[in-house]
Amino acid sequence: MDYAIFDAGDVTLQSGATIRDCKLAYKTFGTLNAAADNAVVYPTWYSGQHYDNEWLVGSGRTLDPAKYFVIIPNMLGNGLSSSPSNTPEPYNAARFPKVTAYDNVRLQHRLVTEKFGIKKLPLVTGWSMGALQTFHWGALYPDMVERIAPFCGSAKCSRHNFVFLEGVKAALTADAAFNDGWYTTKPAKGLRAMARVYAGWGFSQAFYREELDLKTLGYSSLEDFLVAFWEGFFLPKDPNNLLTMLWTWQNGDISANELYHGDFKKALGAIKARAYVMPGKTDLYFPPEDSAFEVAHMPRAQLILVDSIWGHFAGGPGTNPVDCDFIDAKLAELLAS
Structure with missing residues (x-):
């Protein structure tokens, strides 16, 4: 530690x-x-x-x-x-x-x-x-x-930011395995869906237009970037932890x-x-x-x-x-x- x-x-x-x-x-x-x-x-x-x-x-x-x-x-x-x-x-x-x-x-x-x-x-x-x-x-x-x-x-x-986060939350919690937060197995489907929602927002339109995911970060395709970078980013994380911090973010003021x-x-x-x-x-x-x-x-x-x-x-x-x-x-x- x-x-x-x-x-x-x-x-x-x-x-x-x-x-x-x-x-x-x-x-x-x-x-x-x-x-x-x-x-x-x-x-x-x-x-x-x-x-x-x-x-x-x-x-x-x-x-x-x-x-x-x-x-x-x-x-x-x-x-x-x-x-x-x-x-x-x-x-x-x-x-x-x-x-x-x-x-x-x-x-x-x-x-x-x-x-x-x-x-x-x-x-x-x-x-x-x-x-x-x-x-x-x-x-x-x-x-x-x-x-x-x-x-x-x-x-x-902001209100727009709040709405974006509603989409992230909906994707994660829609997985049946999530079970209202009382999951016994990891809701991987929800985490992967959440990652896909996030992927469209974390980087800009120009980033994708210039193909920086391929040319600078070195991924082999757009799909490789979505799976290896984004899904890989969220899959190790605990869903309830993510939702706790998401609520903190949405209520930031x-x-x-x-x-x-x-x-x-x-x-x-x-x-x-x-x-x-x-x-x-x-x-x-x-x-x-x-x-x-x-x-x-x-x-x-x-x-x-x-x-x-x-x-x-x-x-x-x-x-x-x-x-x-x-x-x-x-x-x-x-x-x-």
Whole structure:
């Protein structure tokens, strides 16, 4: 096991349910300095675990462990932190409670402050649902977070994004083997169907037009890409875990809490951090227009377009080196400011 567990005890969620003996899995890189002011929080994304974030951390990268103490907390529901797949009865499997991004970030804040004694964060950054959590850090702890860099993600799940996710969910749960979440054998048919739905959205129209699945990623045909890349991506994952994180994604909203009472513009305006908001030019989930709205209502934010035809995958997980280097350089720029 290359990660640690923060034992959070009994955690009451926004939904009113309590995860007893709640566990937050995390991995750190580097060393916290004496002043405890070199920590970077880098949350995980939909279905991802800390391993999937490591492409942005390392010697020669901006998030160099020789300089920064990088904390990668695993989302609730991702199979390492408390999840449907590892929680004992009665809150196991389909009974695992609804978890929000707010719940995740409140728990991460406890890790950062209680475990490490950190009072200031020079940076919080993340891709996709990691970006959603990054925005939450900025809005929930404006005096603690100095900079945020959410890339290819949003501060609130858009209506169109919600609808897309309904299609993903319908494909997965239509498999008879799913059995309302009480499956005894893996609903592979549903996972494969879900992968096929996702495949049309994760990469852009231009990505497919230019045949980058063949020419750059090296698959032998479009069908090979759909099976080997996409079905291969989802088949190892637990369906209830996927649905838990999907609900978190659909209900993402930095204003849905006791601080902002649903006032989205107020929540954006409360983010004091210097912000680089980096949408992908061809991202079908999180189009640049949504990011432009967010930036317009944030006091210290800049819109930086990732000019790429790799769609949502311009932001990760290390798939296109050119985009990775661009994002890395922007993190360096932001940290130097």
